[in-house]
Amino acid sequence: MNAARIALASLAFAASAAQAHQIWIEQPAGQTAVIRFGEFGENLREASPGLLDKFGKPVATLLSAKGEKPADAVKTASGFTLPFAAARGESIVAEDASYPLYTWKQGEKNTTNWYRPAARLITDIAPLQPRLVLDLVPTGRVGEFKLFFRGQPKAKGKVTLVTQSGWSKEGHTDEQGVVRFDMPWQGTYVAEASFNDATAGERTGANGPERYDGVSYATTLTYVKADGVAPIPAGPAAAPAK
Numbered sequence: 022m023n024a025a026r027i028a029l030a031s032l033a034f035a036a037s038a039a040q041a042h043q044i045w046i047e048q049p050a051g052q053t054a055v056i057r058f059g060e061f062g063e064n065l066r067e068a069s070p071g072l073l074d075k076f077g078k079p080v081a082t083l084l085s086a087k088g089e090k091p092a093d094a095v096k097t098a099s100g101f102t103l104p105f106a107a108a109r110g111e112s113i114v115a116e117d118a119s120y121p122l123y124t125w126k127q128g129e130k131n132t133t134n135w136y137r138p139a140a141r142l143i144t145d146i147a148p149l150q151p152r153l154v155l156d157l158v159p160t161g162r163v164g165e166f167k168l169f170f171r172g173q174p175k176a177k178g179k180v181t182l183v184t185q186s187g188w189s190k191e192g193h194t195d196e197q198g199v200v201r202f203d204m205p206w207q208g209t210y211v212a213e214a215s216f217n218d219a220t221a222g223e224r225t226g227a228n229g230p231e232r233y234d235g236v237s238y239a240t241t242l243t244y245v246k247a248d249g250v251a252p253i254p255a256g257p258a259a260a261p262a263k
Contacts, residue, residue, distance in 0.1 A: 042072075043061070043140075044057065044139070044140045053103050056081065056100055056102075056115050056140065061211045062211075070263075075121065076117050077119030079093075079115055080115065080116060081113055082114050112141060112142060119226075120135070132234050135235070137238050140242075141153065142242075142244075158242070165200070165202075178198070180212055182211075184209070186256070212241060212242045220235065
């Protein structure tokens with residue numbers, strides 16, 4: 022394989038790996054929040070140097086009754102740290118809107134796509150309004166979430182609920198965008214959803230306008246449940262991609 026083909030194969034792998042991944046927000050006890058990139062259920066957190074370096078500049082906002090507090094995330098070897106933590110009744114949303122566009126060949130046509138990952142962390146199940154383009158929010162009932170796209174309920178959307186042990190369950194939203202899960206264990210749950218929007222457009226890049234043929238939205242919601250059955254431990258940490 023010549024150098025050009027190796028470079029193309031590497032780009033294709035990075036793009037496919039990115040779309041298979043999600044970002045989610047963790048908040049270790051006594052610490053500020055961290056944006057992770059990888060697969061929560063596989064105990065995979067991408068690192069720097071490595072696939073974590075594909076990110077542009079994730080930004081986050083702490084949402085509370087006192088107002089909004091935006092902040093840029095700071096990259097470390099294993100994620101992006103934030104300068105705040107969410108207290109009970111508060112939430113955090115984060116997004117990377119500058120992930121590099123990627124192009125692949127579909128038949129005779131080159132297609133350029135925009136991968137747009139986002140995440141939300143909640144500290145209770147009180148109902149929340151959508152803030153992200155593709156957003157999962159709690160409804161006020163344990164195990165019940167509502168999916169929105171551009172502020173409108175998203176019907177028939179697939180949502181996957183994952184725990185640290187790798188257990189997962191798929192569900193689909195009803196006509197009101199609502200999906201329900203049993204949540205028997207204590208510990209951290211991450212709900213994931215994605216949506217491919219084939220609407221072409223243009224964004225502002227570092228070197229000027231960038232045209233794209235569609236957007237792949239991916240969003241997560243993290244919730245730590247305080248009660249329930251003792252959680253199944255996470256498996257061994259998976260090796261990050263180089």
